[in-house]
Amino acid sequence: MRFRPLQAPLRRRSALRSALPLAAALVAPAALVLGAAHAGDLKARVAGYEALRPQALASAVASNSHAFTWRLFDRLVAEKYTALSADPEKDVTVAVYGEGPHRFGLEARIRLAGGRATPATVVVPAGVPITFVNDDPFLHTLISGDLKRDLKPGETHKITPKGKGLLTFTDSQAPGVKAFVVIEDGVIMNLAPGRDGAVKFAEAPAGSYVFKAFFEGNAKATSPTLEVKQPAGLEVKDPLVVGTLPSAAPSASASAASK
Amino acid sequence: MMLISRFWYAILAVALAAAVALVYIGINQHNRIRVSDTRTIVEHDRDIVDWYLQVDSRRRLDALELISVDSKVQANLNKATAADGKVPQDVRDATKKALEELAPKYAAAIHDEGKGGTNPNMLFVVDARGRVVGSVNFDRAAMIKDESAFELGGYPVVADALHGWQRDDTWVVDREAIYRVVAQPVVAAEGAAPIGAVVGFRRVDEGYARRVVEYTYAPVVFFVNPPDGDGLKVIARGKPEKVDLNLDELKLDAQMLATDEHFQKEGVTSLKTAGNLAYEVSRMIGQGWDMGAGYAVARKSIPINDPNALLQQADEGDKKAVPVPFVGGILAAALLVGLLATFLEHSMPLGKLRREAAKLAKGEQDAFPLAKLSGAYRRIGQDVNEGFERVIAKGGGASRKAADLEQILGPVPAAPQMSAFSFNFDSSSSSSPSGGGSLDSKSAPDLFPELPPAGAAPPPAIATLGSPVSSPSAPSAFSAPAAAPAAPPPKPASPPSRPQAPPPKTPAERAKADEEAIARAAAMLEDDEDATQVAKIPEELMKASATGEVKAIENADELVQWRTTFEEFVAMRKKCSEPTTGLSFEKFQVQLRRNKEQLVKQYNCRRVKFTVYEKEGKAALKATPIKD
Known part of the structure; x- marks a missing residue:
C-alpha cells in the first residue's frame, strides 16, 4: 500500500522533484557537518472511522428527507457492511505537527469529484492557499460565508485563509459536498489514511511530531509526541481512534424501506 | 277581461324567469362541480404521476440486476477495487465493453429503448472506492477531463449502493437538468461486502415526459426551480394527443411556489389556475426535492360565466343531446x-x-x-249604445232607455209605514234635484214630483182585480197604508224643488197638467243617464196622454206576471237585507197598475214590463214600455 502526502500538487511535486538534487547537494554537506538525522518512516493507524458518518450521507438517508422512494436492503450483503460510514481515504485527514517548514508547497488542493470533496478536511498553517478544483462533469457552486462561486467542470477557485480557525464550504449543486479548512500553526503536512486506516509519513526527518486525526473539521484523535530518530523511524502502536462503534448496531434489514 | 290570456302570459313570464334562473343555477352548479371534479382529477393525475415515477424507479432498479450479476462486470470491479490510485485502463475498457453489450438489454427490460437509435439510459459501474470503472451513453462524457478520476461514490445514492442498498434518487444538474438515478450494489459472494455498484441515469427530457404521459394519460410538465437559480425553467412536457389543452398556457411561477405554504411544507401545491388550465405542482422525491426538481399536472377547466358562454362552449354533441x-x-x-x-x-x-x-x-x-x-x-x-242615446237625445229624439220604475214611482221607504207601501207620491218628498231613486230608498226623491197628487188625480179603479185598497176616493193607496186608514198627509214642510202648479180643477185642466208633467218627465229622462229608458215619445202618444185615457188591465196573464214580479221584488229585498214587512201584492199591483197607466198614456204603448233588479245594494224596479 502506498501512502502519499495529501494535496501535494503534481506540478509542484514535479518541480520539487527537479529541485531535489540541487537541494540535496546543498544540504548534504551541511547535514554531515551539523549531524542531521537520517530520515525514517513514521507510521500510524486510524481506527474507529466506521463509526463516523458524514453529514451529507446522514441527511440523505434520513427518513423525512424525501431523499428517495426506494431504499431496499440487498440480502446478499452482510449486515455489518450496510452501515454508512466515513471513507478513511477521503473523509479522514491526519495532520502532522512538527518543527520545520510545511510541506504543502504552493497550495493545498481540494477536489470536487464524485459528489463530495476530497479530502473533506484540510489542515494548513496560515498563509497556505487552498484551491478547489471541479473534477466532475457537473456544475458545482462553492459557498462559504460571502463566497458563492460557480465552478464549471475543470474550473478552480483559490482562497488564502487569514488567521486561525475553521472554514466550512458547501455546494448548492451537490449537497454531499462539504469541505472543511482548518488553519492552525505548526502543521507541516496532511496525510490521507488508506482503506485500512494506516498512515505513513515517509522519510520523516528526525524530530518530534504529533499526529491529529480530523473528521469534518474537528480533531477526533491526537497522538502523543512522536520522536523520530534515525535511521529506523517510528511506528505508533496505539491507533488514533476517531470514533467508537455502538455496542449494538441497528439491524440493516430493519431499515429497509420504501417511501 | 281576457283572464285566461293574462294568466297565461303570467305563466309564460314566470316560466321564462324560472328558466333563466335555472340556467344560472345550472351554470353555477356546473362550475362548482367542475371545480371539484377538476381538483379531484388533477390530484389523481398528480398521484398517478407520482406512482409512475416510483414504479419507474423500481423497474429500473430491478433491471440493474442484468448488470450487477454479469460476470465480466464483477471481474472488472474486483480488479478496479484492488487497484490503488487510478483504475487501470484495460479494466475500464473491458467494463465499458461489457456495458455496451448490456445496455440494450437493460433498455429493453424497462421498455425505454429511446428513439433514433439513441439509448437514453446511462449506465455506470462504480468500484468500492466510488470510482467510475466504466460507463455508457453518458451525455456528459465529453465534459470529463480525466476519466480515470471520474467518481460517483460521494453521492448518497451511490454510497448507499456501495453499502448494500438498492436506492433511487433524483438529481438536478447544472440548474437545468433532472436525472432519475438508480443504484444497486454488486455483490460477488453472499455475505461479502459489495465490490461495487451499478448506477443508472435517465435524463428527464421530452422522451421521458412522453413515457410518463403514455403510462399515466396525464398532461405533465417537468421543471427545475433551483433555489439559487435565475428562476423556474420548464425542461420537458407532454400531454395525451386526445386531450384538448395548451400547455403553453401553464406559466409556472417561481414566486408562486415560494409563497405557497403547502408547497413549502408538503411539496405539493393546492389547485391553481392559469388561463383555462387547472394544475397542481409537486416536488420530485430525491435530492432534487430541495434543489427545485418538480412537475406539474394540468387539466383544462373553463368555467361558464354566462348563458352565452354556455352556448359557445357547446359542441355538436351537446347540441345533439337536446331532446x-x-x-x-x-x-x-x-x-x-x-x-x-x-x-x-x-x-x-x-x-x-x-x-x-x-x-x-x-x-x-x-x-x-x-x-x-x-x-x-x-x-x-x-258605451256605444249610451253614445247613441246621447246623440239621439241631442238630436231631439226620444230616449230608448228602459224606464226605471223607481224613477217613475219615486222612492220607496225602507220600512213601509204600517203594512203598506209608502210610495210617496207626495210632492214634498220628490223635490230632490237628482230625480233618481228606487222603491226602497227613503230619501230618494220622486222622479215625477209634478205628477198630480194621488188625491188630485186618482188612477182609475181596478175593479177587475178587486183590490181592496184601490179606491179613487182614497188620497193614495200607496201613501195611506192599510193599517193606517188615516194616512198622514204629505208633508207640507218639505220645500218643493220646483214651483208647483195649482191642482187642476177641470178635466181639461187636469189633462193639460198631465201633459206638462209628462213633458217635464221626458226632459228629465233625457238629462239623466240612469233614468228609465223609454222609447221616443211619439206625437200621438202625447195626444193620447192629453186626453187622459187610461186603459185597465185586460187580462189575467199580466196579473200573473206582476205576481211573479212581486215575488222577485220581495226576494230581492230580502237578498239586499231590506225589510219586507207590510209588503203585499195587492198594494204592489195597485202601484204597478198606476204606473202602467201612466206609461201607457205617456208612451202610447200597450203594456209595460216590470223588471226587478238590484241597484246600489237595494231592490229596484224597472218599467219598460212595450208597444206590441
Whole structure:
C-alpha cells in the first residue's frame, strides 16, 4: 500500500522533484557537518472511522428527507457492511505537527469529484492557499460565508485563509459536498489514511511530531509526541481512534424501506 | 277581461324567469362541480404521476440486476477495487465493453429503448472506492477531463449502493437538468461486502415526459426551480394527443411556489389556475426535492360565466343531446294554449262585436245586443249604445232607455209605514234635484214630483182585480197604508224643488197638467243617464196622454206576471237585507197598475214590463214600455 502526502500538487511535486538534487547537494554537506538525522518512516493507524458518518450521507438517508422512494436492503450483503460510514481515504485527514517548514508547497488542493470533496478536511498553517478544483462533469457552486462561486467542470477557485480557525464550504449543486479548512500553526503536512486506516509519513526527518486525526473539521484523535530518530523511524502502536462503534448496531434489514 | 290570456302570459313570464334562473343555477352548479371534479382529477393525475415515477424507479432498479450479476462486470470491479490510485485502463475498457453489450438489454427490460437509435439510459459501474470503472451513453462524457478520476461514490445514492442498498434518487444538474438515478450494489459472494455498484441515469427530457404521459394519460410538465437559480425553467412536457389543452398556457411561477405554504411544507401545491388550465405542482422525491426538481399536472377547466358562454362552449354533441321532440312539444303546447286563450277571449268576442256592429251598420238592429257580448266588449257595446242615446237625445229624439220604475214611482221607504207601501207620491218628498231613486230608498226623491197628487188625480179603479185598497176616493193607496186608514198627509214642510202648479180643477185642466208633467218627465229622462229608458215619445202618444185615457188591465196573464214580479221584488229585498214587512201584492199591483197607466198614456204603448233588479245594494224596479 502506498501512502502519499495529501494535496501535494503534481506540478509542484514535479518541480520539487527537479529541485531535489540541487537541494540535496546543498544540504548534504551541511547535514554531515551539523549531524542531521537520517530520515525514517513514521507510521500510524486510524481506527474507529466506521463509526463516523458524514453529514451529507446522514441527511440523505434520513427518513423525512424525501431523499428517495426506494431504499431496499440487498440480502446478499452482510449486515455489518450496510452501515454508512466515513471513507478513511477521503473523509479522514491526519495532520502532522512538527518543527520545520510545511510541506504543502504552493497550495493545498481540494477536489470536487464524485459528489463530495476530497479530502473533506484540510489542515494548513496560515498563509497556505487552498484551491478547489471541479473534477466532475457537473456544475458545482462553492459557498462559504460571502463566497458563492460557480465552478464549471475543470474550473478552480483559490482562497488564502487569514488567521486561525475553521472554514466550512458547501455546494448548492451537490449537497454531499462539504469541505472543511482548518488553519492552525505548526502543521507541516496532511496525510490521507488508506482503506485500512494506516498512515505513513515517509522519510520523516528526525524530530518530534504529533499526529491529529480530523473528521469534518474537528480533531477526533491526537497522538502523543512522536520522536523520530534515525535511521529506523517510528511506528505508533496505539491507533488514533476517531470514533467508537455502538455496542449494538441497528439491524440493516430493519431499515429497509420504501417511501 | 281576457283572464285566461293574462294568466297565461303570467305563466309564460314566470316560466321564462324560472328558466333563466335555472340556467344560472345550472351554470353555477356546473362550475362548482367542475371545480371539484377538476381538483379531484388533477390530484389523481398528480398521484398517478407520482406512482409512475416510483414504479419507474423500481423497474429500473430491478433491471440493474442484468448488470450487477454479469460476470465480466464483477471481474472488472474486483480488479478496479484492488487497484490503488487510478483504475487501470484495460479494466475500464473491458467494463465499458461489457456495458455496451448490456445496455440494450437493460433498455429493453424497462421498455425505454429511446428513439433514433439513441439509448437514453446511462449506465455506470462504480468500484468500492466510488470510482467510475466504466460507463455508457453518458451525455456528459465529453465534459470529463480525466476519466480515470471520474467518481460517483460521494453521492448518497451511490454510497448507499456501495453499502448494500438498492436506492433511487433524483438529481438536478447544472440548474437545468433532472436525472432519475438508480443504484444497486454488486455483490460477488453472499455475505461479502459489495465490490461495487451499478448506477443508472435517465435524463428527464421530452422522451421521458412522453413515457410518463403514455403510462399515466396525464398532461405533465417537468421543471427545475433551483433555489439559487435565475428562476423556474420548464425542461420537458407532454400531454395525451386526445386531450384538448395548451400547455403553453401553464406559466409556472417561481414566486408562486415560494409563497405557497403547502408547497413549502408538503411539496405539493393546492389547485391553481392559469388561463383555462387547472394544475397542481409537486416536488420530485430525491435530492432534487430541495434543489427545485418538480412537475406539474394540468387539466383544462373553463368555467361558464354566462348563458352565452354556455352556448359557445357547446359542441355538436351537446347540441345533439337536446331532446328536440320534447322541447318542440313544450313550444307547440305553449303556443296552442296561448292561441286558444287569445281566440276565446279576444278573437271570438271581437268577432261577435264585429258581427253585431255589421248588423248595426246594416240597420238590422238599433243598438248592440249586450247579452251577446262578453267581457270588455259588452262594456264597449254598452258605451256605444249610451253614445247613441246621447246623440239621439241631442238630436231631439226620444230616449230608448228602459224606464226605471223607481224613477217613475219615486222612492220607496225602507220600512213601509204600517203594512203598506209608502210610495210617496207626495210632492214634498220628490223635490230632490237628482230625480233618481228606487222603491226602497227613503230619501230618494220622486222622479215625477209634478205628477198630480194621488188625491188630485186618482188612477182609475181596478175593479177587475178587486183590490181592496184601490179606491179613487182614497188620497193614495200607496201613501195611506192599510193599517193606517188615516194616512198622514204629505208633508207640507218639505220645500218643493220646483214651483208647483195649482191642482187642476177641470178635466181639461187636469189633462193639460198631465201633459206638462209628462213633458217635464221626458226632459228629465233625457238629462239623466240612469233614468228609465223609454222609447221616443211619439206625437200621438202625447195626444193620447192629453186626453187622459187610461186603459185597465185586460187580462189575467199580466196579473200573473206582476205576481211573479212581486215575488222577485220581495226576494230581492230580502237578498239586499231590506225589510219586507207590510209588503203585499195587492198594494204592489195597485202601484204597478198606476204606473202602467201612466206609461201607457205617456208612451202610447200597450203594456209595460216590470223588471226587478238590484241597484246600489237595494231592490229596484224597472218599467219598460212595450208597444206590441
